[in-house]
Amino acid sequence: MGKHENRSKKKQAYSNKVVQTCLLAGKILIENGSELNRVSDTIKRIADNAGLKDLNAYVTITGLMISANDEAGAQIKEIEKRDFDLRRIAAVNKLSRRFAEKKLTINQFYRLLLKVEHIGLYYPFWLLMVAAAVLSGAITVVFNNDIPDFFITSLVGMFGWLIFREVSTRVHASFISEFVAAMSIGAMAIYAVKFGLGQSVDNIIIGAVMPLVPGVPITNAVRDLISGNLISGPARGIEALICACALGFGVSLALIWLG
Numbered sequence: 645m646g647k648h649e650n651r652s653k654k655k656q657a658y659s660n661k662v663v664q665t666c667l668l669a670g671k672i673l674i675e676n677g678s679e680l681n682r683v684s685d686t687i688k689r690i691a692d693n694a695g696l697k698d699l700n701a702y703v704t705i706t707g708l709m710i711s712a713n714d715e716a717g718a719q720i721k722e723i724e725k726r727d728f729d730l731r732r733i734a735a736v737n738k739l740s741r742r743f744a745e746k747k748l749t750i751n752q753f754y755r756l757l758l759k760v761e762h763i764g765l766y767y768p769f770w771l772l773m774v775a776a777a778v779l780s781g782a783i784t785v786v787f788n789n790d791i792p793d794f795f796i797t798s799l800v801g802m803f804g805w806l807i808f809r810e811v812s813t814r815v816h817a818s819f820i821s822e823f824v825a826a827m828s829i830g831a832m833a834i835y836a837v838k839f840g841l842g843q844s845v846d847n848i849i850i851g852a853v854m855p856l857v858p859g860v861p862i863t864n865a866v867r868d869l870i871s872g873n874l875i876s877g878p879a880r881g882i883e884a885l886i887c888a889c890a891l892g893f894g895v896s897l898a899l900i901w902l903g
Contacts, residue, residue, distance in 0.1 A: 830898025
């Protein structure tokens with residue numbers, strides 16, 4: 645009887661660890677911009693490779709619910725933030741493949757996922773600012789053929805992105821940081837033209853807001869809809885639409901007040 649209970653406890657502990665690993669892997673994928681059908685597929689592959697064939701997962705952009713056998717029960721993980729970091733997605737996929745090849749135990753897999761969750765910035769902060777500046781200036785030249793406004797658009801775009809990052813670290817609602825950054829970009833563009841530093845307010849604004857446009861959320865929303873996810877697809881689409889509206893409202897407010 646004692647051996648049977650000990651075996652049952654080990655099986656329960658193993659099942660719980662598999663469910664926790666699946667939850668953590670799914671959480672990392674969702675928080676860093678993965679589409680939900682990929683998240684669901686990764687979770688099921690991890691469970692299959694761990695020998696947990698009866699695992700079921702319900703995946704949304706705000707939470708994960710995973711149920712296994714009666715011993716592991718059902719567990720839930722809340723998704724509190726959503727960002728975009730392809731390195732973390734690639735790291736989870738790499739660890740999942742190593743686990744499938746039996747190069748990792750479930751405990752090692754879980755510990756490595758904890759490290760993946762805390763990966764820092766891949767690029768230094770100054771390089772991200774330079775990238776925002778170059779993107780802003782290049783958009784003005786490519787789409788509007790406005791070469792004289794390249795440098796001022798680059799500066800406005802860089803400072804607008806910096807304001808967005810600073811506000812987003814203090815306020816969790818993304819549309820607020822988008823709104824404040826867009827309003828700041830509009831004001832900087834207007835004053836730049838008034839002081840003779842630029843020629844076209846419209847071209848400067850169009851280029852400077854490009855680093856803030858929610859292109860990846862829109863793409864993921866379409867991919868979720870195509871894959872048949874009629875809950876997360878519209879939810880992501882509405883989230884992207886709110887961010888886009890915040891950009892428009894912020895620029896409009898600056899033009900009304902200062903234009």
